[in-house]
Structures are given as C-alpha cells and as structure tokens.
Amino acid sequence: MAPKALEGVRVLEYGSFIAAPFASRLMADLGATVIKVEPPVGDRSRAFGPFPHDVPESEASGLFLHVNANKLGVTLDITSPSGARMLKALLATTDIFVENCEPGYLEGLGLSPSKLRASNPRLIVTSLRPFGMQGRHSHYRGDDMVAWHASGAGQGYLGDPDREPLRGAWHFTDHFAGICAAMASMLALHAREATGQGQHIDIAEADLMALLCTGPTRIGVYHYVGTYLSRQGKLHAGGAPAALLPCKDGFVYIHAYEGHQWEGVVKAMGDPDWAKEPMFSGSFMERGQYRDELYALMNDWLMSRTKKEIFEIFQRHRAPCAPLNTMGDLLFDSNFQSRDFFRSVKHPVAGALTLPGAPYQLSATPWALARPAPMLGQDNEQVYCGLLGFSHAEMSDLHRAGVIS
C-alpha cells in the first residue's frame, strides 16, 4: 500500500455542517486518523439532504456523506460533565482539534481553546467562526452568507449593479474556510516540529474573502485612489466580448481578450459580415463600448447551437469559451471521465455513492477515498473501549445516561 502523507496525525473534529468537517475531511483524505465527534442527535448536516429518492434518512444525507467521508465517528454529549471529561481524555492523544462551535459555546462549557491547551501544550486547536475569536464583532453570529457579504465579495463582485448583491455558489465561504483551516493546521504541525509547542488558530470566515480576494484586488487601490468598483452583473470587465451569454440549451462564457482570440471568435461564427464593421475592429476595451450591439448580433448564432457545439467550434479556432456545465453535465463530461475523476464508495444505507475525486494528485502519497462517512456512533466501541479503556458495562451506562448514543 502506498504511504500516506499524514500517517500518524491524529485529528479530533467537533464540527457542524460544512466548515470544520470539510477541514478534517481534507486531512483524512491524506491519511490522518480523524475522529468526528457528534452530539447524540448527530451533526445537523444529517438532516440537510439530498436523500436517495427524496426519502429523509439521517444516515443518507448527501451533504453529510460528502464532507465526512474517510472519518471515524463517535457520539458524545460534551455538555454533560462526563462527556466533557471524555472529550478531554480524547484530546490527550490528539494532535489537531478542529471545531466550529457558535461564538461563546465552548467557553460556556469550560472548554475554551485556551483551557484545553493549558493542560496539553502540544495540542493544536483550530477554531472557525463567522467573525473569528478576536476583534469587536467576534461575538457576532452568522453563516456562510453573512460572512460572505461582510467581506465585500457580494457588493463588489457578484450580481447586477441595480439589483441585490449575491452570495457565492454552494456555501463557498464555508468550504474556503475549511481549506484554510486544514492548511493552517499543517502550518502549526510544522511549527510544532521546531518549537515543541502547539498553538491556537483563529479563522474568521469573513476574513478569508476580504483578505485573500477583495483585499488584494481592491483594498490597496481604494487606499491609493479613494475609489472602488462594484459588481458588474454578467460582464467580466469593461471590454467585449467577455460575458456569460445564452445559447440553445444553457449558457456559454466567452472571453476574448487578445486580438487573435477575437479573430478566432469571428472565424468560429463563420465570418459574419457584421463583424467587419469598424465598431468591432478595435481593441477589447474599444469593442466594449458596443457590447450591447455585439451581444445582440451574436445572439442568433448562439441560440441555434448547444453549449457543447459552441465549445467545440470555439476550441477549433482557439477562441476562449467555456460551456456552463450543470451538476448533471459534470458526471458525463468526457474529460473528467477520461481522468477517472469521480469516485465511488459504497455506503450501508445510502448505497453506491458517486463523489468528487482527488483535488490534487500526489505521486508518492496518493489521495484516497478509503471509507464512507460514519454512521451515527459507529466507532464508539473502538474509540471509547479501545482508546480510552472503557468497559462494555460502562459504555452501556453512558448510553443509558445519554452521554453517548
């Protein structure tokens, strides 16, 4: 068997919904041993779906099954004194603790990151919050959308100028936060090699888009010239063609910035006479002044062809174009199929699952989808008896008392 990059790294996750679970999923994919701790009722993502044949079943929620694959799963009521003690016992053998509790929740239970670290200085605690744990709004509650719009991402980059700004696709901020949390946890793991000490990592979801996207593209400019740009709808920039345009069965994105790319667009459309008009003969930016006219003239040609046909014709003329694939299209895409991207894993309740495959291919320590997401409390015995040394009788008592389920 191929070696694993994170072999021997022990991760404990007390996560909810997407952000923290996605972080520990990334670590599990590269070989870390991840124990997901759920409250006795389970992670709320178990109720989110989608479900096979739309039949609700807490063991078959698509969101849960995706972000929790490759993990072990236990249940624990950390609000009970016994549960809190067991959590601490688990943390004694943990390298990285990842959590995204609501602001103030862990502090209220006497389980704040600093308290947990005080008794275990080698422990790395990675916390995700909508607004972080430092700063005057750190107590603010929020979700993916709230954090997204607080970063300037919606107002600045997504939506029509005269309509409301939009949130990013599919819980983008939550996933981005998970990626940053996994990466920063690795930074701390490397730092521990040098210092022998763990540390606390404070991830604010609102910071990520603000500091990694809005900031570098616009904050510096704003400070320098005192002005800023706002969202521009379907258009990418002032020039043309650069827009998401409708076609026979959906949309295509056409973005021809260079002169030779524009020539490719014209050839791809069969050299129409209108393209020879002087108004379209200038640069990308000059053509932008006539973009409404341009898109109106392109409309008939586009509307009589499918996105796949347009993509193929444009590729032949090396004209930049992308089909707007739907979730269904992706599964049948010949490129992804030829790379064997989508992977299958069998789940005892949900059946055969098709999931996205490796986000990166590591030649020596490959990414792997080794096991489906855990059933509720699936690994209680292995973890509590095997790792913490509880007897079966004690397990039974804990179950009866509602500390585990």
Place this chain on the structure above:
Amino acid sequence: MPRHDENVFGNLRVTNFGWFWVATVMGNIFADLGAEVVKVESRTSFDNARATTVSLAGSQGEGLFTINVQHSMKSIQLNLARPQGVSIAKEMVQQSDVVIENYRPGVMEKLGLSYAELRKIRPDIIMVSASAYGQVGPLRTASGFGTNLACVTGMDTLQGYDKDEPRPFNIAILDPMNGVLGAYALLAALRHRARTGEGQYIDIAQAEATIGMFGAPLLDYVFNKRVQHAIANHDLTMAPHNVYRCTGDDAWVTIAIATDAEWRRLCAATGNETWATDERFADAYLRLRNQRSLDMLITAWTLNRNAVDIAELLQSHGVASAPVLNVAQVAEDEHYKDRESWMEVPHPFGNAVVYTVPWKMSGTQPRVRGPGPLVGRDTQYYLQELLGIPEAQTDKLAAEKVLD
C-alpha cells in the same frame, strides 16, 4: 496577544515559476513564515498580473495587485527562452526544496524543467503544477480558461438570481482558493519528506479541486436526477435568509434565521410581535414556503433603517446579521482593524496598503515581510550570493539577454 516570529520555514527555499495569482498564493504562505520564495520572471514573457489594477505613480507598471499578492517574495529576472537562463533555473532548483509552476501543461517539459528532469538534479524535490484541467486528459491544453473555470465546474450554475439567471463572480475567485489548497498539499508532502526523505510531484487540476466542493449537489443528481441551480441569497433550509435593502445607496443587511427560537428573537428585536403568531411563519417549513411574503415584510422594516444599526440590534438579540460591506466600508471597518487586516508597507515608489495574513496563529503568526518586489529586485543577490556567480559573469549574462 503575544506573537512570536519563529521563521518556521527559515530553512526552506521555494522556486516559483508561477504567474498571475494561484501560484503566488501557494508561495507566499511559506514566505510569510520565513521561507525564501523566489519568483522567476522575465520582461520577455511578462506576468500580466503586474499590469492589473492601478500602478503606483512614478513606477513603471507596479500595480497594487502584485504589490499585494506577491508580498514577502523575492524576484529574479531570468529569460527562460535562453539556454543559459534554463541552466541558471536548474541551479536554483538544485538549492530548492519546492518548485511551484502554473504554465499551460507541456511548457515546463519544453523548457527542460519537467519534474523528471528536476528530480535528476534534486532527487527529493517537491514540485507542484497547477493548471485548469491537469497534466493529462483531452482538455489539458484547452485555451483561455482563467476565469472561465467557474463555468466548466458548474459553479456559476449555483450562483445567480435563479435557474435562468446565473451570474459569474467578476474576478478569478478560484485562484486564491486553489492556491491555499495547493499550499495544503505541499505542506503534507513536506511532512512526508521530513519523515522519509522522499520528494514527489503534485498535479492540481483547478477544475477538479473546485468540483470537490460540490459533493451534495452532485449527489442530488445521482440520487434524484435533480439539477440544482442558483437560489439568490436564499437557503435550502433556513428562512428568512437574504439581504434586505436599507437606507442609503446600494445599502443592504444580511439576516439568517435557522431555528424557531431565532425567529422569535427576530420578531421581538424588530418589534413585530404579530409576525411571531402569524400561522404562515409558525415553523421552519412554513417560513421556507412563505419566504417571499416574509422577505417583503422584513424589507418594509429594514428599508428606512441603517444597516450597521440593524446588525448591531439583531446581534444583541442573538440573531445572525451583518451589513453588506463595500470595499470602502471593509477598508474602514473597526472589526477588521482590530484584527490587523491591513498594513502599510514601504515601497520604493511610495507606501502601499497590503492585506495581511487571515489565519491568526497564537504561537507563530505569519507576517508580511515586505511588498511584492520590483521585477528582478533580487537577481544580483541571488546569482552572486547563492549561486556564487562572480559579478563579471553576471554582467556578461545581462549583456547576453539572459537576465531580461
């Protein structure tokens, strides 16, 4: 808060052949913790990122974008179209731990800088290549994909006003995301190397890395043949969940309600106790079904109020809410200031404001070590100090256009 600059990666050297954005993010995550990250660039194949956004007055195209995203890095000017340029690049790799690149697949091979070649001169090298579709496959060299990635991955079908009105994000948002993901993969590979001495090659297909977020909507197709699409600011489980217009130009506030308790708190906070007893909104299911009515009622309440005041009021009642900020408001926001989100750094053409590091680490806080460098700022240092090339010879190299 105590922060120690430990230079965790003080002994790490990274050669970065990357251009534009994604490779830059991968690199400066290490540079902010003390690694020497050298960007290889040339006036003969200019990185257009430098020409993006406004430039500092008096500079020749020192754009604020690269001053920001290339922070903490070094720059060596090297013309890879010349065989001697490639030889010098190989000498650099020999002294490096990590190589980063995001050329179109095939370019590094043509230059003689493929992983197979670089491994011969540095057996434990870790090399990462980022591309749109990966190093193999029918679309590996497909043209013009930068910002179109959000289309081919289906991301743009999941954002917009509704099914028939998808909207693109106006810049390449996937670059910073995949950049952090690439740094994560590099950190894992470095751990493996520290334990075994073995390097490796990492192939990142940005399209596939992006689809990695869409497990649930994909499963909806697998389970139910349902194609999910954009639902504006709404949510599949929560209502009300939207942005609401406030007083002022393009002013909005977010409100997100997950539970019945939060709903009752919203009714109390806004002084609309009748909403709480309205049967149309009695539970989460009914609120979802009747969310258009709900949105209208809430808008009537927010319309003549200030977004910042609304958020403060609702948060004091335990309701998730925040103003929708524009760039100016983000830049002036006190919470971001508390978190030291921006800093002014000295630059040869006047000070510039750059963003800092979003992950706050209690022990070894990464920090911005300086603005993105001028093209070739560190060429002489690198050639003379590190590669031991005497000055007379670097002059000759310059004359032969190897350092263009």
